[in-house]
Structure formats: C-alpha cells, structure tokens
Amino acid sequence: MGKKIKVLIAKPGLDGHDRGAKVVAMALRDAGMEVIYTGLRQSPEDIAKAALQEDVDVIGLSILSGAHMKLCPRVLEFMKQYGIGEKPVFVGGIIPEDDALELKKMGIFEVFGPGTSLEKIIDSMRKIVK
Amino acid sequence: MTELSLEKLKAEDVKEISKALTIIENDPIEAKKIVGALDEKDYCVIGLTGSPGSGKSTLTDRLASLFSLKEKIGIIAVDPSSPFTGGAFLGDRIRMKRTSRNDNVYIRSMASRGKLGGLSPSIYNAVELLGRCGFKKVFVETVGAGQSETDIANLADIVLLVLAPGLGDEIQMLKAGIMEIGDIYVVNKMDIEGASRLKSRIEAVLDFSNHRKDVILTDGIKGTNLEELARLIEKELQFLKESGKIDEKRKKRKRFNKLNTVFQELKELPDEAIDRLVEELKKLTGGR
Numbered sequence: 001m002g003k004k005i006k007v008l009i010a011k012p013g014l015d016g017h018d019r020g021a022k023v024v025a026m027a028l029r030d031a032g033m034e035v036i037y038t039g040l041r042q043s044p045e046d047i048a049k050a051a052l053q054e055d056v057d058v059i060g061l062s063i064l065s066g067a068h069m070k071l072c073p074r075v076l077e078f079m080k081q082y083g084i085g086e087k088p089v090f091v092g093g094i095i096p097e098d099d100a101l102e103l104k105k106m107g108i109f110e111v112f113g114p115g116t117s118l119e120k121i122i123d124s125m126r127k128i129v130k
Numbered sequence: 131m132t133e134l135s136l137e138k139l140k141a142e143d144v145k146e147i148s149k150a151l152t153i154i155e156n157d158p159i160e161a162k163k164i165v166g167a168l169d170e171k172d173y174c175v176i177g178l179t180g181s182p183g184s185g186k187s188t189l190t191d192r193l194a195s196l197f198s199l200k201e202k203i204g205i206i207a208v209d210p211s212s213p214f215t216g217g218a219f220l221g222d223r224i225r226m227k228r229t230s231r232n233d234n235v236y237i238r239s240m241a242s243r244g245k246l247g248g249l250s251p252s253i254y255n256a257v258e259l260l261g262r263c264g265f266k267k268v269f270v271e272t273v274g275a276g277q278s279e280t281d282i283a284n285l286a287d288i289v290l291l292v293l294a295p296g297l298g299d300e301i302q303m304l305k306a307g308i309m310e311i312g313d314i315y316v317v318n319k320m321d322i323e324g325a326s327r328l329k330s331r332i333e334a335v336l337d338f339s340n341h342r343k344d345v346i347l348t349d350g351i352k353g354t355n356l357e358e359l360a361r362l363i364e365k366e367l368q369f370l371k372e373s374g375k376i377d378e379k380r381k382k383r384k385r386f387n388k389l390n391t392v393f394q395e396l397k398e399l400p401d402e403a404i405d406r407l408v409e410e411l412k413k414l415t416g417g418r
Contacts, residue, residue, distance in 0.1 A: 003156050004216070004241070029217035034241045039224035046230055050223060053237055055148035083145050 005033040005129045008056040010047040011040050012075060015065035020092060024060060027118040028125065044071060048078035051087060057129045063093040068103065076107050088128050092116070136167055142202075142264045144236065151238055154255045158394035161255040165262065173261035174367055175268050175383070177286030179248060179308065182274025184294040185318035187225035188350035189359075190269050194226075196360045197267055198234040204265035205229070206257065208250050210273045211241040218242075222271060236265065248272035248279030251394055254387035257285065275308055283311040284386040287379050288366050290359075292316045293332070295324035303335040313343060314362050320347035320354065 009025045011018055018040055025035045036054050038047065051059050059079075063071060072091060079085050088109040095103065100111040110124055134153065138146035154161040176193075178186045187207060194203045207222035218241035229235040238256070245251045249272060260268045272282050282289055291312030303309050315336075317329045325347055332345050344362050348355045370376040396404065 004243075006152075025219060029212065029219045030215050032212075032215045032217045034211075034218045034220060036220045036223060036239050038230075039221075039227075046227075050230065050237075052145060053148055054239060055152045 005058070005125060006036070006054065006056040007033050007058045007060060007125065008036045008038065008047070008051050008054060009060045009062065010038045010042050010050065011062050012042055012044055012047055012071040013063065013065055013067050014041060015063060015067070016040060017064045018062070020064065021060075021062035024062070024092060024118070024121060027122060031122045031126075033125070044074035045078045047075055048082050048084070051079065052082045052084050056087065058088050058090065058125050060090045060092060063091060063095070066094070068093065068095055069099055072103055072108055073106055090121075090124070092121075134164065139164075139168065139263065147236065147259070147263050148238070150259055151256055154259060155240065155243075155250070155252045158252065158255070158391055161252060162391060165255050165258050168259070168262035171262050171264070173266050173268060174288070175257055175261075175270060175286045176363060177270045177272065177282035177289045178292055179272040179275045179279065179282050179289060179311070180292030180316075181276065181294070181297060184274075184292045184297075185348075185350040186271050186274075186292050187222040189290070189292060189316065189318060189348065189356075190222075190271050191226040191228045192350060192353055192356045193360055193363070194229045194235050194269055195232065196356060198229065198232050201234070201266035202264055203229075203235045204257075204260035204263075204268040205235065205237045205271070206240055206253065206260070206268065207237065207271040208240045208242055208248070208253070208273050211243045213244070216243075236260070242273055246279070247281035248275045249281045249285065251390065253285065254383070254390050258387065277305060277307045280308055280311050284382055287370060287376060288313045288363060290314050290316050290363075292318050293328060294319045295322045295328050303332060309335075313366055314359070315343060315345040316359065317345065317347050318350050320349050321352075 007028050009021050011021050025037050028035045038050050090110050091103060091108050092112040095111050095113055103111055112121055134150055135146055139150060150164050178190055180186055190205055194205055197203050209218060209220045209222060211218045220239035220241060222239055223237060226237055240250045242250045257268050257270060270286060272279060289311050315332050317325050329345050329347055336343050346355060346359055346362060348359055
C-alpha cells in the first residue's frame, strides 16, 4: 500500500467562495493524494482540530475574504496549542504581496496567489512531504 | 515501533491516536503490533451503510453527538479512492460540524484504497485501536453503498441501513445483499414525499422473512426522531448482550480481522511464496 500524502483543505472564516478550494482539492485528488475537505466557514480552532484528528501531512487554507492577516495567525496558534505546530501550512487566495511576506514570516510555508498553476501547487506539496 | 509512544497511546492522547491510525493505514504488519500492544477493552461497533447521499454522515454526526453525553465516541468515515489515481476526496467531515468541536468525539476520514465492499483494508485494526483507546462506541460509516457492499456486517455489532425515498420500488428490497444486512432500517429524509410509503414497504418485505426488525423515519438535518433511533440502538445492543449474540459478532469480527490481515500480508509476497503457500494449503484442506 505505502504512504499516501494526506492534505486538509479548509476555508477559515466567513467567506463563501469555495470554487478555488474545490478546484485545488480535485487537482490534488487527481494527483493521487487523499484530500480532506472540511467545507465552508470553519473557525481556526475547527481547522487545527481536524488537522490533528486526521494526521494530515499538509494543510491548505483558502481565503478570499481579505481577513488572512487575522485568520492565519489564529490557525497557527491553535495548531501549536494542539501540538501540531510543525505541520506545513499553505495559503491560497487574494493575498497582497506585502501580506504574503508577512505571512511567511509568521510561519506560513507558502502563499499561492491567483493564476498559480495547479502543477506548482502539487509539486510544492510533494516536495515538502518528502 | 516507529516514533510512537505507547505510554501516550495508553493515556488516550489524541495526537498519538492520530499518528497510530496513519501507521495502521500504511503498514498492516506494524498495525498488528500497535494494536497488540494495547489491552483489549469492551466497546461496540455501529455501522452505517446505504446509498450515496442518503444522509449517513449527518446521522452519524447526530448520533455521535447524543451518545457523547455519556461516553467517548469514535467515528471512522470511509470514502472511495480513485481506481485511476489512488487519490481521494474525503468529504464526510463537512456534515459532522456538530461533533467536530466535541472533545468526547474523535472523527477520522479514511479512503477505501482499492478495497471493494464499502470499507478500507485497514478498517479492522483502526476500529480495534479506537476501541482499545477508550472509545466506547465506534461508528463506522461505509462508502456510499450500492447492492453488494456488505462487509460492514462482518465488522459491526449493529448495522444501520440508511435509505431515502425515491430510490426504487419494492423489487429492489427483495434482492439479496445490502437489503438483508440491516439490523435497524432508517428511512431518512422523512420530509420528502414517499418516505412513509418506503417505510411500510420495508416493513412488508421484512414480514415476508419473519425478521422482526425496527424501521424508523428520521430527518437528519432537523434531528427528528434521532433520540428514538439512539434508543433503538441501545435496545438492540441490550438484546445482543442478553441473548449472548454479541459474542458471536465479536468472534466473527476477530475472524474477519485475521483473514483481512492475512490477505494484506499475502499481497506483499512474491509469486514463489504464494505457490509454496498454495501447496501448504492443499495439505490443510485435504488436497482440494
């Protein structure tokens, strides 16, 4: 059987735009990964808890609400609290460049803006899990 | 055992349980060792099966929420793996928002990984691990099942067959397979037209075979009749315990766990080894 890459795709906060999250989830599925999708309007704590219970390798947050500077640190905080601070977190969405830099300083592993190719996302996840 | 703390597992630490389940999913031989290192405990397995979209996840969420008031509940929700890429989209958690915040409930999604029958290859060990880590009831939700995904009947103490109106006439209920394996028949989405009719048809078919089984109407979204369903589950468990039938179920579960593990291990063997085994088997079965 061997090891499969497990990914959690989550949408934190009050943001109903889930097409991006679904497209990415499908692409990762088609790349042979096991993708857990938790649906809309999750609190940072819900997301950290799901990541803990599912023991995923990677967490992907999709945020198009503009609240990324508030939501991302909260997710990271709860992950630390649950003892899974070491898991890599990717963020996708409408994120201004300056914010992306800040997020990376905070501990977000990578930020994918609009127009990022699915191949790039898949490759980044494969690389980090290995 | 790879970077797993037995002490923490015994202390029912969630992170350690999660890590153990990952190992169990990936390595059947390690799986046996991990489960074997923990003490056996008394727990029940409740299976939910039925067609895709009949409401299994929502009902699981509701039931887990009710039972979690008095005991620790584990949930394993299986969704299909792609036969082409091996990937999977696991979406049962979306319907489990009621319990995802509940500290007394542990939810784990699992891909079927090429196993037919509605479950995943590692399901027996996964369920046993949860049982030995203090979860008193383990709910197992199968992939959306068609007619012959009946493996859950070997694993669970009680099977809930979840049906929804609009999916076929009485002839479908007479067919062998999934329609036979329910211990409790749940007609979900009772707000949709045809639900009561479906209930009476199931009752009529059950009457043919003289099986006294409960049929109940529910609405998973609103929670209608969920307490009654929980009561039926407890009643059935009580019956299994008092009649001693639970021991048969446990024996069956152990046997299928063993068979399943053997099959997992066989799959890893080279052809020559399989040939040798076939020869040995002939001796055991008297040359057949």
